[in-house]
Amino acid sequence: xxxxxxxxxxxxxxxxxxxxxxxxxxxxxxxxxxxxxxxxxxxxxxxxxxxxxxxxxxxxxxxxxxxxxxxxxxxxxxxxxxxxxxxxxxxxxxxxxxxxxxxxxxxxxxxxxxxxxxxxxxxxxxxxxxxxxxxxxxxxxxxxxxxxxxxxxxxxxxxxxxxxxxxxxxxxxxxxxxxxxxxxxxxxxxxxxxxxxxxxxxxxxxxxxxxxxxxxxxxxxxxxxxxxxxxxxxxxxxxxxxxxxxxxxx
Amino acid sequence: xxxxxxxxxxxxxxxxxxxxxxxxxxxxxxxxxxxxxxxxxxxxxxxxxxxxxxxxxxxxxxxxxxxxxxxxxxxxxxxxxxxxxxxxxxxxxxxxxxxxxxxxxxxxxxxxxxxxxxxxxxxxxxxxxxxxxxxxxxxxxxxxxxxxxxxxxxxxxxxxxxxxxxxxxxxxxxxxxxxxxxxxxxxxxxxxxxxxxxxxxxxxxxxxxxxxxxxxxxxxxxxxxxxxxxxxxxxxxxxxxxxxxxxxxxxxxxxxxxxxxxxxxxxxxxxxxxxxxxxxxxxxxxxxxxxxxxxxxxxxxxxxxxxxxxxxxxxxxxxxxxxxxxxxxxxxxxxxxxxxxxxxxxxxxxxxxxxxxxxxxxxxxxxxxxxxxxxxxxxxxxxxxxxxxxxxxxxxxxxxxxxxxxxxxxxxxxxxxxxxxxxxxxxxxxxxxxxxxxxxxxxxxxxxxxxxxxxxxxxxxxxxxxxxxxxxxxxxxxxx
Ligand SMILES: Nc1ncnc2c1ncn2[C@@H]1O[C@H](COP(=O)(O)OP(=O)(O)O)[C@@H](O)[C@H]1O
Ligand SMILES: [Mg+2]
Numbered sequence: 155x156x157x158x159x160x161x162x163x164x165x166x167x168x169x170x171x172x173x174x175x176x177x178x179x180x181x182x183x184x185x186x187x188x189x190x191x192x193x194x195x196x197x198x199x200x201x202x203x204x205x206x207x208x209x210x211x212x213x214x215x216x217x218x219x220x221x222x223x224x225x226x227x228x229x230x231x232x233x234x235x236x237x238x239x240x241x242x243x244x245x246x247x248x249x250x251x252x253x254x255x256x257x258x259x260x261x262x263x264x265x266x267x268x269x270x271x272x273x274x275x276x277x278x279x280x281x282x283x284x285x286x287x288x289x290x291x292x293x294x295x296x297x298x299x300x301x302x303x304x305x306x307x308x309x310x311x312x313x314x315x316x317x318x319x320x321x322x323x324x325x326x327x328x329x330x331x332x333x334x335x336x337x338x339x340x341x342x343x344x345x346x347x348x349x350x351x352x353x354x355x356x357x358x359x360x361x362x363x364x365x366x367x368x369x370x371x372x373x374x375x376x377x378x379x380x381x382x383x384x385x386x387x388x389x390x391x392x393x394x395x396x397x398x399x400x401x402x403x404x
Numbered sequence: 405x406x407x408x409x410x411x412x413x414x415x416x417x418x419x420x421x422x423x424x425x426x427x428x429x430x431x432x433x434x435x436x437x438x439x440x441x442x443x444x445x446x447x448x449x450x451x452x453x454x455x456x457x458x459x460x461x462x463x464x465x466x467x468x469x470x471x472x473x474x475x476x477x478x479x480x481x482x483x484x485x486x487x488x489x490x491x492x493x494x495x496x497x498x499x500x501x502x503x504x505x506x507x508x509x510x511x512x513x514x515x516x517x518x519x520x521x522x523x524x525x526x527x528x529x530x531x532x533x534x535x536x537x538x539x540x541x542x543x544x545x546x547x548x549x550x551x552x553x554x555x556x557x558x559x560x561x562x563x564x565x566x567x568x569x570x571x572x573x574x575x576x577x578x579x580x581x582x583x584x585x586x587x588x589x590x591x592x593x594x595x596x597x598x599x600x601x602x603x604x605x606x607x608x609x610x611x612x613x614x615x616x617x618x619x620x621x622x623x624x625x626x627x628x629x630x631x632x633x634x635x636x637x638x639x640x641x642x643x644x645x646x647x648x649x650x651x652x653x654x655x656x657x658x659x660x661x662x663x664x665x666x667x668x669x670x671x672x673x674x675x676x677x678x679x680x681x682x683x684x685x686x687x688x689x690x691x692x693x694x695x696x697x698x699x700x701x702x703x704x705x706x707x708x709x710x711x712x713x714x715x716x717x718x719x720x721x722x723x724x725x726x727x728x729x730x731x732x733x734x735x736x737x738x739x740x741x742x743x744x745x746x747x748x749x750x751x752x753x754x755x756x757x758x759x760x761x762x763x764x765x766x767x768x769x770x771x772x773x774x775x776x777x778x779x780x781x782x783x784x785x786x787x788x789x790x791x792x793x794x795x796x797x798x799x800x801x802x803x804x805x806x807x808x809x810x811x812x813x814x815x816x817x818x819x820x821x822x823x824x825x826x827x828x829x830x831x832x833x834x835x836x837x838x839x840x841x842x843x844x845x846x847x848x849x850x851x852x853x854x855x856x857x858x859x860x861x862x863x864x865x866x867x868x869x870x871x872x873x874x875x876x877x878x879x880x881x882x883x884x
Contacts, residue, residue, distance in 0.1 A: 202839050205831065230841035238839075242832045246854025255850065256840035263841070295854065312840065 155180045155351050161212035163200050170196045172376035181348040186355050188373035189395050194355045198322040202236035203229050231263035233319030237309040243297040250292040281314040286337050302329035310341040322353040327361035339364030359391035372398045433486045443488050447558045460578035460588030467582045473745040474774040487590045550606050553598040557625050560596035575658035575695040583654040583689040591625035599634035608637045624655040630665035637668040654689045663698030675711035677742050685713025692719035696728035704731040706862045708871045710878045720749035723757035730759040733862040737878050738771030747776035752785035763794040764856050767803035774806040781818040788818040796826040797855050849876040
């Protein structure tokens with residue numbers, strides 16, 4: 155589904171990703187772990203198309219398409235969706251309005267008509283309930299005055315409504331208490347199916363207790379230095395990143 | 405006020421000098437007393453009205469155009485303007501929509517302007533086959549039942565001279581400013597509204613006006629009076645882009661609210677802004693002022709300014725009555741080469757008067773705009789309060805926004821709050837929307853509409869929807 159090959163990325167002439175390889179197949183959940191500043195957010199941002207990153211080498215293919223040739227919105231419509239670490243506030247724009255515009259944009263790209271209003275309302279009510287969000291959140295401005303946890307739940311709500319093929323979730327667990335973490339994890343788990351994949355970016359292991367990954371990768375200094383299954387996350391938790399570095403240096 | 409001598413002089417000149425050709429429908433370009441006499445005669449005005457105009461003209465001759473605004477334009481040749489011309493004859497106008505610029509039609513389509521109105525707006529010589537006549541008649545009957553007078557200012561001068569004479573120029577005096585003086589001398593069109601004591605006007609004064617808007621003049625004069633406990637909501641303008649051969653527009657709007665009266669005045673202004681270089685656009689120099697004359701009266705201005713090459717406009721409130729309220733909600737959008745210098749004045753005279761200013765400026769392209777607001781608290785305005793919020797949003801990096809807030813506080817018990825922000829349309833907001841699949845233009849309009857929310861929600865419902873569509877059309881092509 156997603157194939158990242160020898161990806162080199164610089165920001166303001168500073169090399170951040172230095173030859174990263176990653177393959178994700180349908181049905182899989184991948185976790186990318188690594189210390190602060192390793193380039194985890196850069197990876198998901200580059201895949202989503204954020205400005206300010208220069209790809210100096212390498213390719214990103216999504217279902218065979220060259221992602222780097224696509225506009226930001228085309229990537230999203232193709233089913234690549236980024237859940238933000240720091241979702242931005244958009245004053246005056248209702249949450250539900252953004253959701254509807256996004257859903258209809260994606261439907262249009264698939265050649266489907268606009269979703270009928272009652273059907274849409276039913277869908278968002280249902281999904282908000284799953285995320286334990288009061289329906290009043292739908293009427294508020296996007297992320298405005300939301301607590302950290304509410305913002306994260308709102309990101310997952312968007313995922314549940316938009317049903318991406320590949321959901322990339324950047325530090326979706328940061329700033330969540332245990333209850334909120336459970337809600338968010340349940341939401342993410344409900345996205346799991348054979349046709350979909352999930353890329354989790356996190357530097358804590360605890361999220362992975364709730365969302366069990368198929369593959370765990372350790373990203374250090376712009377490269378994936380070690381890959382394994384879910385046990386790798388536990389080992390990292392116990393022994394720290396230095397252990398991986400020592401291992402890879404050897 | 406002019407002295408008696410001057411009046412005599414005026415009258416003498418009138419007797420001697422004027423050669424008016426009543427048969428003709430147009431005067432040649434140029435402005436002198438005979439032009440004014442011609443207009444006045446054409447309109448079948450009483451003598452006092454002519455004198456009033458001439459008085460304004462003489463004051464105007466002594467004045468100079470204001471130079472303090474943040475605007476640049478070549479000097480206007482006032483002798484090159486024709487001050488009276490009858491509406492175009494049907495045979496000189498497009499005969500059907502097929503003859504109209506397809507771009508204009510496309511815009512109407514995007515704005516959702518009803519089909520039957522498009523022709524009128526585009527200046528097509530339509531027989532009155534479409535609804536407007538019957539709609540107008542129904543409206544007139546309803547208003548008549550309620551005792552509301554709503555007619556053209558010319559008609560009012562003939563039919564209700566005592567009302568007009570009592571109020572005209574009492575809010576915006578003839579010599580208030582250069583453009584107001586010019587307007588007072590030569591105005592030819594505009595509306596008059598009188599809502600009698602205790603009457604809540606049964607409808608928004610809009611549709612009627614809109615259908616007639618295609619014929620609005622270059623020097624409009626509007627006078628609205630709300631008697632005690634009366635209420636009216638008046639909608640001026642139209643979201644459709646309006647073309648006009650007259651480059652200079654200098655309107656005057658006067659509002660009078662007596663005790664407990666409430667006037668809500670909403671404007672959507674979308675005059676032709678000119679081509680990409682700003683050529684051919686309208687210069688819009690407007691004087692709008694409301695007088696909260698009675699205790700607990702309230703005047704609310706809401707405006708959405710998107711058109712014109714140059715906008716010079718400061719709807720203001722004189723808060724005389726105790727506990728009277730003045731409000732100003734504004735969205736000004738400039739794109740291309742447009743320039744706008746707009747804002748408001750809140751003059752607190754009475755005790756416990758309150759005012760609210762919410763001004764949103766959006767600049768795109770190479771446009772330039774300024775917010776200019778004055779909050780003045782007089783010595784008797786005990787306990788007066790003002791809240792001002794003005795926010796600017798820049799799209800791209802070739803445009804400019806400036807804020808000039810002025811405060812004159814003459815009473816220490818007053819509370820004046822001012823908040824101002826300037827932001828660039830945030831890249832991370834755009835990215836956020838686009839990363840959800842929303843294309844860039846839609847994302848921009850979504851963010852901009854959100855930015856304007858506080859103002860749009862003050863607009864009457866139907867206008868608010870149109871205003872959003874208008875904003876989108878105005879900002880089309882401003883990114884990417
Ligand atoms: N927009 C940017 N401008 C400058 N430096 C950046 C930018 N984005 C990321 N970086 C730098 O790139 C490195 C990797 O950042 P990031 O991808 O956010 O790491 P992580 O998510 O793994 O903590 C850091 O050193 C960070 O400072
Ligand atoms: Mg990060």
